[in-house]
Amino acid sequence: MTRKISMKEAVNEALDQEMQRDPTVVVMGEDIVGGTGSPGEDDAWGGVLGVTKGLYAKHGDRLMDTPLSESAYIGAAIGAATCGLRPVAELMFVDFMGVCLDEIFNQGAKFRYMFGGKVETPVVIRAMCGAGFRAAAQHSQMLTPVFTHIPGLKVVCPSNAYDTKGLLAQSIRDNDPVIFLEHKNLYAHESDVPEESYTIPFGEAAVLREGKSATVATYGQTVHRSVEAAETLAKDGVDVEVIDLRTLSPIDNDTVIESVEKTGRLVCVDEANPRCSIASDVSATVAQEAFGALKAPIQMVTAPHTPVPFSPALEDLYIPTADGIADAVRKTMAA
Amino acid sequence: MTRKISMKEAVNEALDQEMQRDPTVVVMGEDIVGGTGSPGEDDAWGGVLGVTKGLYAKHGDRLMDTPLSESAYIGAAIGAATCGLRPVAELMFVDFMGVCLDEIFNQGAKFRYMFGGKVETPVVIRAMCGAGFRAAAQHSQMLTPVFTHIPGLKVVCPSNAYDTKGLLAQSIRDNDPVIFLEHKNLYAHESDVPEESYTIPFGEAAVLREGKSATVATYGQTVHRSVEAAETLAKDGVDVEVIDLRTLSPIDNDTVIESVEKTGRLVCVDEANPRCSIASDVSATVAQEAFGALKAPIQMVTAPHTPVPFSPALEDLYIPTADGIADAVRKTMAA
Amino acid sequence: MSATATAVSAQGSDSPFPLEKDDLLSAYRTMKTIREFEDRLHVDFARGDIPGFVHLYAGEEAAATGIMMHLTDEDRIASTHRGHGHCIAKGVSVHEMMGEIYGKVSGACRGKGGSMHIADLSKGMMGANGILGAGAPLACGAALAAKKLGHKGVGISFVGDGASNQGMFLESLNLAGVWELPVIFVVENNGYAESTSVDWAVASDSYVDRANGFGLPGVTVDGTDFFAVHEAAGEMIRRARDGGGPSLLECKMIRFHGHFEGDAQTYRAEGEVEDIRNNRDCIKMFADRVSEAGVISRVETDAVDAEVATLIDSAVEQAKAAPLPDTADLLTDVYVKY
Amino acid sequence: MSATATAVSAQGSDSPFPLEKDDLLSAYRTMKTIREFEDRLHVDFARGDIPGFVHLYAGEEAAATGIMMHLTDEDRIASTHRGHGHCIAKGVSVHEMMGEIYGKVSGACRGKGGSMHIADLSKGMMGANGILGAGAPLACGAALAAKKLGHKGVGISFVGDGASNQGMFLESLNLAGVWELPVIFVVENNGYAESTSVDWAVASDSYVDRANGFGLPGVTVDGTDFFAVHEAAGEMIRRARDGGGPSLLECKMIRFHGHFEGDAQTYRAEGEVEDIRNNRDCIKMFADRVSEAGVISRVETDAVDAEVATLIDSAVEQAKAAPLPDTADLLTDVYVKY
Numbered sequence A, B: 001m002t003r004k005i006s007m008k009e010a011v012n013e014a015l016d017q018e019m020q021r022d023p024t025v026v027v028m029g030e031d032i033v034g035g036t037g038s039p040g041e042d043d044a045w046g047g048v049l050g051v052t053k054g055l056y057a058k059h060g061d062r063l064m065d066t067p068l069s070e071s072a073y074i075g076a077a078i079g080a081a082t083c084g085l086r087p088v089a090e091l092m093f094v095d096f097m098g099v100c101l102d103e104i105f106n107q108g109a110k111f112r113y114m115f116g117g118k119v120e121t122p123v124v125i126r127a128m129c130g131a132g133f134r135a136a137a138q139h140s141q142m143l144t145p146v147f148t149h150i151p152g153l154k155v156v157c158p159s160n161a162y163d164t165k166g167l168l169a170q171s172i173r174d175n176d177p178v179i180f181l182e183h184k185n186l187y188a189h190e191s192d193v194p195e196e197s198y199t200i201p202f203g204e205a206a207v208l209r210e211g212k213s214a215t216v217a218t219y220g221q222t223v224h225r226s227v228e229a230a231e232t233l234a235k236d237g238v239d240v241e242v243i244d245l246r247t248l249s250p251i252d253n254d255t256v257i258e259s260v261e262k263t264g265r266l267v268c269v270d271e272a273n274p275r276c277s278i279a280s281d282v283s284a285t286v287a288q289e290a291f292g293a294l295k296a297p298i299q300m301v302t303a304p305h306t307p308v309p310f311s312p313a314l315e316d317l318y319i320p321t322a323d324g325i326a327d328a329v330r331k332t333m334a335a
Numbered sequence C, D: 001m002s003a004t005a006t007a008v009s010a011q012g013s014d015s016p017f018p019l020e021k022d023d024l025l026s027a028y029r030t031m032k033t034i035r036e037f038e039d040r041l042h043v044d045f046a047r048g049d050i051p052g053f054v055h056l057y058a059g060e061e062a063a064a065t066g067i068m069m070h071l072t073d074e075d076r077i078a079s080t081h082r083g084h085g086h087c088i089a090k091g092v093s094v095h096e097m098m099g100e101i102y103g104k105v106s107g108a109c110r111g112k113g114g115s116m117h118i119a120d121l122s123k124g125m126m127g128a129n130g131i132l133g134a135g136a137p138l139a140c141g142a143a144l145a146a147k148k149l150g151h152k153g154v155g156i157s158f159v160g161d162g163a164s165n166q167g168m169f170l171e172s173l174n175l176a177g178v179w180e181l182p183v184i185f186v187v188e189n190n191g192y193a194e195s196t197s198v199d200w201a202v203a204s205d206s207y208v209d210r211a212n213g214f215g216l217p218g219v220t221v222d223g224t225d226f227f228a229v230h231e232a233a234g235e236m237i238r239r240a241r242d243g244g245g246p247s248l249l250e251c252k253m254i255r256f257h258g259h260f261e262g263d264a265q266t267y268r269a270e271g272e273v274e275d276i277r278n279n280r281d282c283i284k285m286f287a288d289r290v291s292e293a294g295v296i297s298r299v300e301t302d303a304v305d306a307e308v309a310t311l312i313d314s315a316v317e318q319a320k321a322a323p324l325p326d327t328a329d330l331l332t333d334v335y336v337k338y
């Protein structure tokens, strides 16, 4: 049975189904239950934006509130993952990675290699990412490139409810550490999602729109803006193929390259800051692996090299827009 | 007066001269004096590899040992920088960034923007980077892409003693937060360095070797390997231009593009891991800005997508070699 | 943390007040300005006028005010996500604050920071902070600068009960002790971190114990009692200025509003909010005391109330009327020079 | 941290020993194996045989041994950069350890980890660690897993005096208390963090105070006294297994060698090293006590010494003879599946 649910509901449903399926799955984070120790209702919050709401009633103390100590509880999740649990830890906003990155990148990500392949660390770290929420410089970053840079991590950033459910289920069943980034500006976005549980494999991009004129590769919130740009351009007879990368590590370079071999033109769109970004990573791969297919310079459309501004007037300029993406496509068509 | 000194001595000399020049410069870090509170000699260590040795005798308590609390003292350096000091804080190994990154990337790097341009944060964070020291996965990383990604930071990674002295002096006089990365495997490397103080501006790459056949862009330890590759290739009549980027943020794209316009071929060499790296950043910029000049696919030579292995047998394979760089140049020449 | 740890600084909270009438009036004005500012935001947020996350300080005014009265512009404070009260008490312009919250160029940060990042270094306000615990090292840095530059400034680090479990804060307690910094750590314990209770989340009987674990003297006061806060903070700040080193002050206080605007607060006890509003309103308690002692009349406080209402009206009006930042502003102010 | 905080667990350190003769012999064997392993590394490192950073545990053997005797493979420990002693006491093969330190495929981590990253999960050894303080959350995780999976395992977190100022460690003390985890935090206080004195760097009178600041019981013992460590650790571990929650054990101990191999140790007092080697050698003290009590004879300890020497000889020989990793090994073991 398929029905329309939001990305927020998709997260909740995937957690619920995986907890039902596997008793070793535990979920932890600040206020993910909400109200622990407080005089009012239990399960008062279900997370700062209500994403985990209702799970405590179903799964009890397999959901755990934590003190405000990200290194300690994220590190504990990672440690527990080497001891038979399959923890899903929520780092409320990915912007908080700076207070707990060591446990993620020097511990969890490196265990398997440092220990000669003799350990598995099946942990998922969920976090909200992205701009457009008027949440300012310390609550609006993507930071996808930082995690993608780190060997040993897998990095997921879905753009819709269907992918969210399938990729989160896959993340929880996966035996490596996964950074699962939920774009907060997409939480309300709805799509058709089956009730039953399913997984989507990592490293498989989705071609959302086929086209022959140019390829746009992106992920997260800018997927929708890219599709919008493609629709606008279609009116001018420019036929854009839009690729949703879905997972950034592993990344599905094959689908991008195959598309560029068809279109000859590539625009990489990234809500992250430009330097050493996903956009530059995809560009560079194509410039090395499919150079011969390119008919024009690769264009990158990214956030500027600035922090995220608070003022809505500026934040709206910060995030790549459908217009900006369309312009970049026109530029590559003109070259 | 110019004489040969090592990169380690160049760091020491720049710190010494800047402390003489400006009484607001203070230097802090774990054991950078060494022996504080201990019964033996003061100034016992001068840093874990002796880089700051002797400065305490000259400048007294303007050098400060710290407890093993990187967030606290790096954050204090950043806070103090907004209050009239010009602190140089040593994060012993850049690999430790995970325990103090918030203070660097959400605080120091963002102050100026978040506060509407009303503050300056003249702080330098020095750290050792790089592989080849048999120091294993948690003491051998480059991590240059992570800092380069972050708006608000400047990132420097010199390859020789001359640049080290001039760029460190510039970093200390600079009014923005600077991440100054010293490749530990180059500490003993010597070059001609003037005794007197001088600065090297940021954002100016050095063309170490002119050539017409192909361009190699790199920084840090792999500069020397690239020059070695160029010398090998010269014997086969392949004339390689080697560019030492020196500063990664700002980065001197103009010099790279100018060179590619001449040679038509580019190899980006990076000791960092490949995904979202400096190599991919430079590649992508050239693929966008100087596509028309390219005669062949851009090649990237980087560390693999793995942590740094301990065993010398593996670590030697991990770091890009002169042979590997030469092969990449040959590949681009053949295309 | 046990709910019974309510030891209150014993002395000095009684009449005759240790402050001149002018100072008392000024304290009242500051507290009232914070309250009015917050209550107005509460209304305007609900109406949809205000973007982003807004965390209100209403109910906690006595703490910011009692501490900040000891400070000059040379003294630095590092604030939190719940920073409006600290800003106002430290002398930041309410017009600039309101402009900032509305995302306008007239804002303290020219609209780039927002509620969670208001700063004014010229007033010694180092910034609200969206990252909990991150201000503690910054305040240590301010204290270090004061020490090295040879002036008598102090640094004040504010954290909530929740943030008191953050590593950056805990490390700072030790660093301050080791470096003997003129810094005071103020724990604003309002009983909750978002929806989570301090009794559960802080595994310690009292903040005095926690301070002692880092070799620091610690004092707990009733943070809704302006006079108790004022006295305890005064002593710590004097000691820090005189080279006596760091200390920790826990202010037990209460939050009138939700964690942020939009919070339904179902984790609170039934009647809790009404009860504290009726019986533990720090401003009302202050006004009652000074009027009962015959030092300040109701007429005088009423006059201040009116003055403050006008001030906030004008701040809101100006903020609404001010222009938004310009397209070009997106790219400026990242570096001094790049 | 004041140098006078030397309160030693009073009871239980006297004869009759609380351990059977076999256990005593086994403790002696463990301590001696660590010592021989370390002394051999010291010599071979100086000769240039061993790559990288090597931090020796010699002098501190009583602590690892006294604690680990209470543990089974189901119990997990998170170790430090100075991890060889923990590994050996936890049952990791010295052959695999030596192979690892030489960077060979025969190593515990197939040569990929090195001295600072030796691990053997099958023995409950979660890894040495190059990042100070990072093991504490990991041990909490092990304890959490034991609790959730319903077995009686405990987690032990080792940190040095230096690392006890790291935020990750401090946060973990609180988390363990809040979640009531079966975890024991062992502070191995050897007086120095690299060249820096604990008396300066830890701004607290005692680790008992620090533990109390997080609501944990804390005990300080003479870490060179095997029996004192064994007893105090036993009590804490039993309590943790029985659901009594976390606690902190400070072992005051001494480091025979430098911080790492190559350290000239000019920060130490003149004669300090000779003095501790002569008068505070935990193995000698142990041997004297058991022989004076007539429980274990010199002949028996000599036999163990010989056995251990042979073992280490063979470990070094095998390590030297073992093959280096293969080119292909560079790229494996990053992910289970990518």
Ligand SMILES: Cc1ncc(C[n+]2csc(CCOP(=O)(O)OP(=O)(O)O)c2C)c(N)n1
Binding pocket: A030, A068, A070, A092, A096, A099, C081, C082, C130, C131, C132, C133, C159, C160, C161, C162, C163, C164, C166, C188, C190, C192, C193, C194, C259
């Ligand atoms: C490092 C970090 N972790 C988590 C958060 C999310 N967060 C914002 S406020 C808050 C609760 C703060 O509680 P407390 O410190 O008691 O301050 P209060 O809100 O009660 O004033 C949390 C968890 C954050 N901003 N930064």
Ligand SMILES: Cc1ncc(C[n+]2csc(CCOP(=O)(O)OP(=O)(O)O)c2C)c(N)n1
Binding pocket: B030, B068, B070, B092, B096, B099, D081, D082, D130, D131, D132, D133, D159, D160, D161, D162, D163, D164, D166, D188, D190, D192, D193, D194, D259
């Ligand atoms: C986070 C971090 N900071 C700094 C270091 C560098 N470092 C390695 S060992 C050491 C001193 C450790 O002292 P202590 O914790 O007392 O342990 P000991 O060496 O005395 O056993 C330092 C500063 C590190 N490895 N990790």
Ligand SMILES: [Mg+2]
Binding pocket: C160, C161, C162, C188, C189, C190, C191, C192, C193, C194
């Ligand atoms: Mg609170």
Ligand SMILES: [Mg+2]
Binding pocket: D160, D161, D162, D188, D189, D190, D191, D192, D193, D194
């Ligand atoms: Mg030590």
